[in-house]
Amino acid sequence: MRTTLEIRDDLMRSLLARHPDVPKRRAVERAIEAYLSQDAAAGARALAGRVRVEDVSQTLRRHDRRS
Numbered sequence: 481m482r483t484t485l486e487i488r489d490d491l492m493r494s495l496l497a498r499h500p501d502v503p504k505r506r507a508v509e510r511a512i513e514a515y516l517s518q519d520a521a522a523g524a525r526a527l528a529g530r531v532r533v534e535d536v537s538q539t540l541r542r543h544d545r546r547s
Contacts, residue, residue, distance in 0.1 A: 492504070499507040 487508075495507050495511055496502075496504065499510065502510070
């Protein structure tokens with residue numbers, strides 16, 4: 481998707497300094513990917529203690545042994 485953005489010069493310089501041998505586009509893509517990954521992890525952590533998880537590993541192992 482072609483997008484035109486106005487990004488502050490200091491932010492872009494800092495980003496490119498962290499990825500010196502990477503084209504600008506790839507550096508921005510990496511930054512977005514990192515943000516989305518951290519945001520997803522934070523969302524999962526927010527669910528801690530709110531979702532009941534049942535350990536069915538023993539049942540699955542028994543089933544696998546029968547097959």
